[in-house]
Amino acid sequence: MSDPVSALKNASDSTGIVQISEVGPAGMITLRGDLADKALIKAAVAAGGVNLPEQRRINTEGDRGMAWMSPDELLILCPYAEAKDRTADLAAAVAGQFALAVNVSDARVVFELKGPHARDVMAKLAPVDLHPSAFTPGMFRRTRLAQVAAALWMPQEDCFRIVCFRSVAQYVFDLLNVSAMPGSEVNYYG
Amino acid sequence: MLNIHCPNCGVTAEETEFHAHGEAHLTRFGPGASDDDFESYLFMRANPKGVHFERWRHQNGCGKWFHMARCTMTLEIFGTYSAQTTEPPQDILDRIRARRPDWNPHP
Amino acid sequence: MSTRLANGGRLLNTDRPLNFTFNGKQMRGYAGDTLASALLANGQMMVGRSFKYHRPRGLVASGAEEPNGLVNLGSEGKFEPNARVTTTELFEGLKAESQNHWPSLEFDVGAINAKLSRFLPAGFYYKMFMYPQAAWKHVYEPIIRKSAGLGKAPQARDDDTYEHFYAFCDVLVIGGGVAGLTAARTAARAGAQVMLVEQTEHWGGRAPVDGGSIDGKPVDNFVEEILSELKSLDNVQLRTRTMGAGVYDHGYVTCYERLRDHAPDTPGPRHRLWRVRAAHVVTATGALERPLSFAGNDIPGVMLASAMRDYVVNYGVSTGDRTVVVTNNDNAYLTAISLKHAGLDVPAILDTRALPQDSELVAQARALGIRILMGHAISSVKGTKRVTGVAICSQAGEGAVLEEIPCDAVAMSGGWSPVVHLWSHCGGKLVWNAEKACFSPDVDNPPKGADGMGFVTTAGSASGVFALDDVLCDAHAAGDGVATTLDFKLPKGDSAPKATRREEAPLMPVWMMPQGASVKLREKAWLDYQNDVKVSDVRLAAQEGFVSVEHTKRYTTLGMATDQGKLSNINGLATLAGALDTDIPSVGTTTFRPPYHPIAMAAIGGEARGDVFQPIRRTPLHNWHEANGAEFEPVGQWRRPYAFKRAGESTHDAVMREVKNTREKLGLLDASTLGKLLVKGPDAGRFLDMLYTNMMSTLKPGKCRYGLMCSENGFLIDDGVVARIDEDTWLCHTTTGGADSIHAHMEEWLQTEWWDWKVHVANLTEQYAQVAVVGPNARTALENLGGMDVSREALGFMEWTDGTLGGFPVRVYRISFSGELSYEIAVEASHGQAFWDALMAVGADLGVMPYGTECLHILRAEKGFIMIGDETDGTVIPQDLGLHWALSKKKDDYLGKRAQARSHMADPNRWKLVGLETVDGSTLPDGAYAVGAGTNENGQRNMIGRVTSTYHSPTLDRGIAMGLVLHGPDRMGEVIDFPGTDGKTYQARIVDPVFYDKEGEKQNV
Secondary structure (H helix, E strand, O other): OOOOOOOOOOOEEOOOOOEEEEOOOEEEEEEEOOOOOHHHHHHHHHHHOOOOOOOOEEEEEOOEEEEEEEOOEEEEEEEHHHHHHHHHHHHHHOOOOOOEEEEOHHHEEEEEEEOOOHHHHHHOOOOOOOOOOOOOOOEEEEEEEOOEEEEEEEEEOOEEEEEEEHHHHHHHHHHHHHHOOOOOOOOOOO | OOEEEOOOOOOEEEHHHOEEEEEOOOOOOOOOOOHHHHHHHHOOOOOOOOEEEEEEEOOOOOOOEEEEEEEOOOOOEEEEEEOOOOOOOHHHHHHHHHHOOOOOOOO | OOEEOOOOOOOOEEEEEEEEEEOOEEEEEEEOOEHHHHHHHOOOOEEEEOOOOOOEEEOOOOOOOOOOOEEEEOOHHHOEEEEEHHHOEOOOOEEEEEOOOOEOOOOEHHHHHHHOHHHOOOOHHHHHOOOOHHHHHHHHHHHHHHHOOOOOOOOOOOOOOEEEEEEEEEEEEEOOEHHHHHHHHHHHHOOOOEEEEOOOOOOEOOHHHHOOEEOOEEHHHHHHHHHHHHHHOOOEEEEOOEEEEEEEHHHEEEEEEEOOOOOOOOOOOOEEEEEEEEEEEEEOOOEEEOOOOOEOOOOOOEEEHHHHHHHHHHHOEEOOOEEEEEEOOOOOHHHHHHHHHOOOEEEEEEEOOOOOOOOHHHHHHHHOOOOEEEOEEEEEEEEOOOEEEEEEEEOOOOOOOOEEEEOOEEEEEOOEEEOOHHHHHOOOOEEEEOOOOEEEEOOOOOOEOOOOOEOEEEOHHHHOOOOHHHHHHHHHHHHHHHHHHOOOOOOOOOOOOOEOOOOOOOOOOOOOOOOOOOHHHHOOOEEEOOOOEEHHHHHHHHHOOOOOHHHHHHHHOOOOOOOOOOOOHHHHHHHHHHHHOOOHHHHOOOOOOOOOOOOOHHHHHOOOOHHHOOOOEOOOOHHHHHHOOEEEEEEOOEEEEEEEOOOOOOHHHHHHHHHHHHHHOEEEEEOOOOEEEEEEOOOHHHHHHHHEOOOOOOOOOOEEEEEEEEOOOOOEEEEEEEEEEEOOEEEEEEOOOHHHHHHHHHHHHHHHOOOOOOOEEEEOHHHEEEEEEEOOOHHHHHHHHOOOOOOOOOOOOOEEEEEEEOOEEEEEEOOOOOOOOEEEEEEEHHHHHHHHHHHHHHHHHHOEEEOOHHHHHHHHHHOOOOOOOOOOOOOOOHHHHOOHHHOOOOOOOOOOOOHHHOOOOOOOOOEEEEEEEEOOOOOOOOOOEEEEEEEOOOOOEEEEEEEEEEEEEOOOOEEEEEEEEEOHHHHOOOEEEEEOOOOOEEEEEEEOOOOOOOOOOHHHO
């Protein structure tokens, strides 16, 4: 079998006011079910390697993590190579329950945005209050970036990770580039 | 542009994250229903000037549906609540009555 | 002549001279100049020709309200029409051209219109250009187009870029004059997150021009101090060159930042549109001075008194050497005094009032030796391209001339109107303030937000208070009040800045000068400079029966130009009230709509242009397609290869080749865009039985079934193959366009109707690259890849299985949309390209070729398979398409079932699907209608059907088509007529829609 190829082959750009890079391929598993169910939580924690996040938050540790997507959905992050096994483990653990575990690693793309202007560049595209008092590392926000759906979080200050659908990877990469063009500093947050 | 609170994920966000889907609390009529019932289910919609109950979806967000009680004239939002209900909950009705003492739900 | 003075100019940096051109003429200004002040400094009073009569026009104002000074700026990709000279900052190398004249500004042929003015009255478009109709196209429109209108539309693509920015704050303060600064500081001191925006590049507004002192200091010092405090606060954001453009529902405000209009050659976006969500908005937008309506008030040299003062104080520019001041209030005396202090001559102040005693400013003016004529007015202004004098009269009379005063400028003031636009945009109401003769915000009826409470507060002059100490008190109270509403608390002892109080005598409302002006004078008294509307036009409209201010506006075009009547609005409706013999409040105002001042369309578009105009969805194989001659077609936001062109081939040739090759050898189709929805749960079978018209719960694991979906209206919305994965899991394929909408459709029913059903849906569309391997050699190709048994016995038609091919984990569906032996193979998207490459490699000896969507269409049409969007258009039900076999009779209910029982749906006269074969083998025009006997009630020929799909079939070497035809299935063999738009009539025979391999032998091998 071939090596997995992410949508933009880890394209990057640092000609603008932030560094933009595709970080891929990344492992992602959608888990749907009753987020209060102990067996499901246990299986999720085992797969994600982190604690269950609270509403609208994400817990991460390196490549691993878990994000709260909706009242009955989690997104589990792991190394790409592990995603299939983790999905199978999860599916086995929740078998017989009303739950769904499915590998979505290939359906998504992850971008990273880095630099002191990161909040400003994001705020050009997402209708979200990104003030440091309103959006902090550990939060997870599903929203839109210009005309497409996306989710974003901050692994640390001055850095965003963005998940969107694979088919619009080029669009989002271009969007980020346009929004980070030289001379476009806003100096609102940064 | 409306600012809307999603009761499912707790986000308050601008209208562009959401999509409106018309009147709430309709009763579905299927095979065996009379022509009149079916017509009213499929086509007849309240179009009040004032309090209105609506279906919304947090489309560019958690993806979940919910209901909203809203004034169509002033755009005041009385509250948003679960989509999994056949009628507005009491706290929403109380809030509407507090804000619109003359409101008649069945004019 | 207007000129640069030796002294003055608080905004100028005379160390930095700047060169620019106006109509090709080299001119010079300084950093800090606006284009307007620089033009005046170069003696260029006349800046344009008027819209309708092509009258010479000069500057009237000094800010955003300027109606006349519109120019074309720049060239090519930097060309901008209708740029306002008063809001254009001067920069080195600026190129401006005046508008609306031919051949030149000085000599304009169109000025003949002025001589014809009595033929161009209010509503002349409606009156003059009705008949004959044909003249519209050939005479009226070309002539009107040529002579009317302002700037030219740009021809070149805009070189600049634009962007949006989403900001959130507790308090957005709009306007950076002393009121805005004070309100912002008060709210910030209380702890609110504050954003303060100012449309110009300078803070302080016009208070520094008007003088006085605040907290014992000159106004400029006060501004500096408050600004440095605001800059030091973490909770304050300050933006100059940023205009509050529009106030919308729930505290949403657009602000327009002009980043590079003053420095067009520096890199970066030109404009930024701020999309601000504020808990509360403070509009400290100031007030605008009103012109007075007297004959000749549009002659270059007649200017608002405050503007003339601005030019002297801010830019060290004189409008003229001898200026007559005409006023109905004290404020204009400030202009006379400034002019005097600048060493200029003021031969007279004409004051319409009769004051019992001199107020402070009147006394000051008198002390400077200025001649003050109380109860006096202008009868008419002398001059054409420039003021040469005024004829004066008494305000009370009809304009009999008492004296002529030679002068080269007139400063006029009709009083002040608060800028209430932003207050009004979202529903804030106004009240008439009789004392100040203006509409002020009605504080009891503010615009209301999501909680039903007011979310806009005005501060300073925008509230309708004009004295400096009142302005500061009002602004401080606004900041405090807003902060308190938002649960912030101002530190004890914080109070409003104190200003020196100047006692002013009351204003006298003057709407016509003189009050009894004759028709002749009224015909020369302009209300709306930009759209050329005069007092006589509004009076004529009233006479013709227009009583509503909104109708009068549209009939006369008053206030409809790019300045949206900033100067003309109040004067116009006062004139209308006068003509209707009623009072101003009962006439009311027209509606204030955003934006406050024109903003570039490109700024509204933001980043959405060029490559990112809209999202383009690409499959994992997109780059390969691009590199291999694909001609793409849009399918929703996806781009799918239409055909793969080879060198020297036409698109049609390529399609024909692809069809033949797929039927005879082996074709590969990128089917990745097809929707793949995983439906799982104990109630999934029951759920799918409701969504599909046929039965899905009875499908056995390992099997596939073609299914139809209808809306509750009964109409077909989607189709596709459903595979049962295991006991409680199904995978539903949708059309390319349907993946997202059908996913949403499923979630809608699960979340809002059957929320107790246990079903999960996951959209896996993009998880897989899906490749259709099609043609007689398909099996051999897969066998050559190796890894799993794909024989007829192991994997029968309409079965699926998981396995490995060429080392790739795959899911193989044995389904066919072409009638050929066909496998659709799903592989994880990250391996999609490698898998495709492997297929191309093993297929090389088997005649493999990729094929596109047009080939796909022909293959399916030859087989009589329907396509959602071709055979369906949102009004077609499965019964129309002969798909009765897919409508389960065992089910009590499915979405659309009840609707399909309605009388119209069961009507035997509904058009039905048939095949169509042209008699001569040609191809029917797409979308052509068939005509039958007789005519309808409109005298048109009766229509009896239409073409839904039509192609040239290379397999049959003839045109084939499908269509919906009245009683079609009962008329097999009958020939019907399809008139084409090319004038020909095409004859086609009604046949069975399956043209090729009727028995389905080929796909079953």
